[in-house]
Amino acid sequence: MPQDRTPLSRPVIAIAGLGIESSTFSPARTEAPAFHPQRGEEVLTRYPFLAAGEPLRAAADWRGALVGKSLPGGMATAAAFAELADDLVARLAAMPHLDGLWYDIHGAMSVEGIDDAEALLLDRIRTVIGPDVLVSTSMDLHGNVSRRLAHQSDLITCYRMAPHEDYLETKERAARNLVQLLESGAPRPVKAWVPVPVLLAGEQTSTRIEPAKSVYAAVEEVEATDGVIDAAIWVGYAWADEPRNRATVVVTGESEQAVAAGAERLARGFWDARRDFAFVAPxxxxxxxxxxxxxxxxxxxxxxxxxxxxxxxxxxxxxxxxxxxxxxxxxxxxxxxxxxxxxxxxxxxxxxxxxxxxxxxxxxxxxxxxxxxxxxxxxxxxxxxxxxxxxxxxxxxxxxxxxxxxxxxxxxxxxxxxxxxxxxxxxxxxxxxxxxxxxxxxxxxxxxxxxxxxxxxxxxxxxQDLVRLGHRRIRRPMFPFDPDMADPDLSARIIPASTAPLTGADE
Incomplete structure (x- = not known):
């Protein structure tokens, strides 16, 4: 575990990210202008909780790099991703020393010729900001969390409601947790990551109804446990065909025992409910x-x-x-x-x-x-x-x-x-x-x-009929594609701090 860091009076935090929910089963392609990228100080205008006079705005020196969000659509073209990613990385490279980075993404961005685009982009970001900068990642619950993405993030969280009525609350939580971690000078948190071999559409997992309502209610209970900073369940994105597409649980905190127990509880709750998920309407x-x-x-x-x-x-x-x-x-x-x-x-x-x-x-x-x-x-x-x-x-x-x-x-x-x-x-x-x-x-x-x-x-x-779409690259067995599959290994995988090398397969 890294040594404790010196608390910061007013940390310097950059904001960056690209977001789109993109179907690999659609012939459409998404170009760079669709992301409506904002740069510099304009980035801060996206977030009401960072408006002038807000406590969180005053708690850090916020620096906008580039944030671009597109309507969901087809895969981003390789050229679009390269253009936006190059711009984003160059802007971060030109900044003075950073203490933190808030990585604001969706988690379901598919790019021509690239798997796990958000993790790849964060890898590139790490090359310019360095390994010691703390990264807090905020996501949609329909995003995908590979082991690689979780490893490069010190804090990682997602929405807890579908429809996403808590989207601003989630983003604020990601920013606030980062500020508090920097101010505390505490060691980098421990992360427990559990892949859950279930891939369902959002319309089958709405938190308006059971079982998702109860499955997600457990998230706040785990978060309230001593030694836990944040807990999250990702449903995953059903309309893309990459090895990372599946449900995932990540729990973050100071106590390895607490985050492992919490992650396993949430993963087991999601898995046990898999056959009960139903469409949110007739x-x-x-x-x-x-x-x-x-x-x-x-x-x-x-x-x-x-x-x-x-x-x-x-x-x-x-x-x-x-x-x-x-x-x-x-x-x-x-x-x-x-x-x-x-x-x-x-x-x-x-x-x-x-x-x-x-x-x-x-x-x-x-x-x-x-x-x-x-x-x-x-x-x-x-x-x-x-x-x-x-x-x-x-x-x-x-x-x-x-x-x-x-x-x-x-x-x-x-x-x-x-x-x-x-x-x-x-x-x-x-x-x-x-x-x-x-x-x-x-x-x-x-x-x-x-x-x-x-x-x-x-x-x-x-x-909505996922089986007839023809997924070929997701990890099998996977429910509901393999409805009679054996119970999976839902034990917590402890991910080292992002300064440590990542070993082992992205199971």
């Missing part, structure tokens, strides 16, 4: 979900078009779901049940609708420019209902009324998670009969808005 085919909505009096009735969810890594331009909706005779009459469909990208279609103007009837073609495996481009004839410019993600949005269906078309793909995403387009989701959104579990505002909802198991790059 599921069915899209037709079954539409039939249920039409037969219900609950309004609005929300349906998740899950297979092309852009916030899980889908390309966002799969037209299969919209094609099925528009083929239904119930929606061909403008006086039929009001349906809102969000959304399909189509730059040319958007341009044509903008030129025509609100109230005009247009015929346009959209979608399937990236992912045409399930349906081709869709041609729509409808009335332009709304036009909106300036959205951060979509850039320009238009709404076409086709029969009784209000179809949202975008220049670039966009997730629709908030009520204002619809009302900004002169749409009334509360007054609609059916709101059909490309999403998985409903984000909080949509969940509160829905009178009832179902998840449609539709095709796409984030297909």
């Amino acid at each position: 599921t069915g085919t899209l037709d079954e979900c539409l039939d249920a909505a039409l037969g219900s009096t609950a309004r609005p009735y929300l349906i998740s078009d899950t297979g092309d969810n852009p916030t899980a890594g889908g390309a966002g331009d799969v037209t299969w779901g919209l094609t099925q909706v528009l083929a239904r005779p119930e929606f061909r009459d403008p006086d039929g049940p009001i349906v809102i469909y969000a959304s399909v990208p189509g730059p040319a279609a958007v341009d044509a609708a903008v030129r025509a103007g609100i109230g005009a009837t247009v015929t346009v073609t959209a979608g399937a420019e990236v992912d045409d495996r399930h349906a081709g481009p869709i041609t729509l004839t409808g009335v332009v209902h709304a036009v909106r410019h300036g959205d951060r993600d979509a850039e320009t949005e238009v709404v076409l009324r086709v029969g009784s269906v209000y179809v949202i078309l975008t220049r670039l793909r966009k997730p629709y998670h908030h009520e204002h995403d619809f009302t900004d387009l002169s749409l009334d989701p509360r007054g609609a009969d059916i709101v059909l959104v490309k999403i998985g579990y409903l984000e909080p505002e949509l969940f509160d808005l829905a009178a009832d909802w179902k998840m449609a198991l539709t095709p796409g790059g984030v297909d």
Whole structure:
């Protein structure tokens, strides 16, 4: 164990990281601009708890390097990763001596030709900041934690809620724990890492319901144990095919005995619950979900078009779901049940609708420019209902009324998670009969808005039927791919401090 360090009165801490949740089963590719990188002092504006006057801001000399976060999507191109990583590392290399680094990532970034991109980037960062700088890593619980990433991090934590209503709380915890460790002058913490051979979709592991609710409730109990600083369970990312993709537990603290016991408790709880995880909502085919909505009096009735969810890594331009909706005779009459469909990208279609103007009837073609495996481009004839410019993600949005269906078309793909995403387009989701959104579990505002909802198991790059996707590189056996596998070794692997060499396989 390294010697105690001298406590610091006001440590110098850099902030850096790249984040995306990227599906290797999508043909889409993500380029550097999608990360909207922020640099220097601009980085600090991302975090309300680092605003001027906040106690945590005053506790350290914070230095922004580069932080970039993209909407989930396809794999990052090798060129995009190289461009952003080179910039990030160069900015850290140009900084004066650092005491700490807050590494703010997602954990599910796939890059062309690279496995475990976040660990590779942290390796590069270590070459310029040195082995003695303390690193605190914050992640999404749908990220992946290889032994290599845990080794290079002194502190590591993730969200405890899905949906991620605690995302800012988690980031603040990562920053605060780093400051407290530096101020204390204590030795580097001990880390207990346990890989759990389970790979499930987020929609099957929502903390809104059991068993995830109880599995994650145990995290705070372990964290409260003497000798423990932080505890975390990662579900892992189901729509990428790398050896690191699986569930993981890491517990960090001063006591090797306490972190080992806590990690084994959490890992066993996750493993024992594996067969009880279920989708967070009733599921069915899209037709079954539409039939249920039409037969219900609950309004609005929300349906998740899950297979092309852009916030899980889908390309966002799969037209299969919209094609099925528009083929239904119930929606061909403008006086039929009001349906809102969000959304399909189509730059040319958007341009044509903008030129025509609100109230005009247009015929346009959209979608399937990236992912045409399930349906081709869709041609729509409808009335332009709304036009909106300036959205951060979509850039320009238009709404076409086709029969009784209000179809949202975008220049670039966009997730629709908030009520204002619809009302900004002169749409009334509360007054609609059916709101059909490309999403998985409903984000909080949509969940509160829905009178009832179902998840449609539709095709796409984030297909909820994981077994049929065709994983070939994950470590086997793995549940649910090998449902009758023997119980795994869930003993804690004690990871040495990042100054010590890493030995042994990344099991």
